Amino acid sequence: MKFLDVRTDFAFKKVFGSTDSKERLISFLNSIVYRDSDNKITDLDIVDPYNIPKLKGMKDTYVDVKAILMDKTTVIIEMQVLNHQGFETRILYNAAKNYSMQLVKGERYDLLKPVIALNIVDFDMFNDNEELINYFKMINKKDFTDYHDDIELIFVELNKFIKNEKDCETNFDKWLYFLKNAGDMNFIPQDLPEPIKSAYSVSNEAGMNAEELELQHKKREFIAINRGSLTLAKKQGMAEGMAEGIELGVEQGIEQGIEKGIEKGVEQNKLEMARQMGKEEMDHFLISKITGLSLEEIKSLVDKD
16 A cells, blocks of 8 residues: 655645545644634635546646635645745745635625635744744734734644654544655554545555656655755855855855855756756646746746757
């Protein structure tokens, strides 16, 4: 038995964003977003759910998992495995956009409903604290009183979750253990509630077709290459920055060199990935979504090869 690594966007959306994901998503959100609340979700609607068998083109797999709760609160759920410049700003922008788009011109502001952005990240994000989950909302900077609860940002750092299977007692623990470890497991743990058990079942590779397995392979390969490129870029950037800093005699030169090296490494990696995907005749729209390159840039690379 082998399971998908659900930290990829494809597998994450297969578990939580498909047509049969409602009970899994309710359990998942109750264990994280409402873990300390007496009010639990009993029903929700998944916005624009995609049907896994209809993967041709795979354009729908690049939409955040989004749900509307019973009280009309919108919850946006995202799995992010690679940190990048502007990530925190993008999360805030996306939440604010979903908040403002609820109204059309002329409608009353009191009709607006809350938006929660839940982000599961597979990297170190908040090094200044040891909290596994960080919750953010608008408060008074002086006395920390609430201004409004209509926009809330939640970040879960998987790197800070270190429990073994036998130590997972709550649904919260069991869900995070699934997210972090499913890709390396070959059995379904005992004594799981039905929604979590079904998450393992739906991510079992034995039930995948060739197209789905190939997509998952590409996703994991892309993540691995990017992580390797970032590590190399940091090393090269540090070396270049130190040399430049020594020459300039200022610490700022080192910082600029590191930043330049990282940026260069990431860009080169995107171009190489696009070339390889182009050689395999992958859809240009899909290549653009994976790499972030424009369709014009991709066409130019493919034509050159």
